[in-house]
Amino acid sequence: MSAEKARKLEKRELQQQAQKRQVQVQVKKQPWITKKEKVLYSLVCSVVIACSTYVVSYASTMDSLNRDIQSIQKDISQQQVQNENLEYKVKELSNPDRILRIAEENGLEIQKSEVKQANSLSEE
Template sequence: MSIERARSIQQPIEHQPKKQVQVKVQKKQWISTGEKALYSLATGVVILASVFMVQFTSSTDTLNRDIQKMEQQISQQESQNDNLAYEAKELSNPDRILQIAKENGLEMQNAEVKQAGLVGN
């Protein structure tokens, strides 16, 4: 090959403008769309579970308070019943009954005094 021919081949190559091709570079997403959906779903489930747990704890606490109030009322009523039973027993004492009878002018015919509950014996 001759030198001139080689130069003629090289010159058009050197003088040819370079074509610039624009290439779109797709950036890789850090989190894919499917992962976003899964994370959103998991977050929603966690939030719903938390709300349910708080609601359940609140209703349990309210129920426990109601139970404590009822137990306190039952205790007070039992105490009042015991006091009334003791007072009824005290008021039904035969000596007391005889004393009230004498104060009101009643006379005792028999020397034996029996309680009403023991009459059948």
Template structure:
């Protein structure tokens, strides 16, 4: 072998001070894995609380609307009951009863007609 050939196969040595060492640089994120888990749990909790609050508000609003509707129905029923009570008083007037009895041929002799306040069994 010749010297030239031997030089080609041998690596050239560089002086120690010019030798470069490759170092792997590991990049770290600005948020660690533990912080990511904590943030995810906190976000899920906040989302669940928001959904619960909206659902609770919707249910409360629906109940309030139902209450208002029932109060309106109650007021109408009370008005109808008062009208019917007034009609009962008018129809149970003793003079009216006597007049209708005479029109239908009923003869009343010395009888007093009284208005019944309530019916008892």
């Protein structure tokens, strides 16, 4: 019986040692994201940030150009109105009746009642 008891004791000791060995083993957990995935995500984020920065700068440039174009168009329309006003004044001041009236006021005698505009002479 003592041999059987010795065997049982050896089995128990072996089981206890095996349990101790199992307890001492540490299990390493793998990270949720691997290093390659982190590099890939970093690259994708960098590209997205670069693209969005480019889009914002492009939109800003286009906005400033549109504002400049609108300002120039406003200046052009104002200049056109001023040119039309000046053309109207030229026509008004070159009226033959006005020229005759001013000539009579300054003591000029009119020999012919026909007064032609200088522009119309060059056209005939």
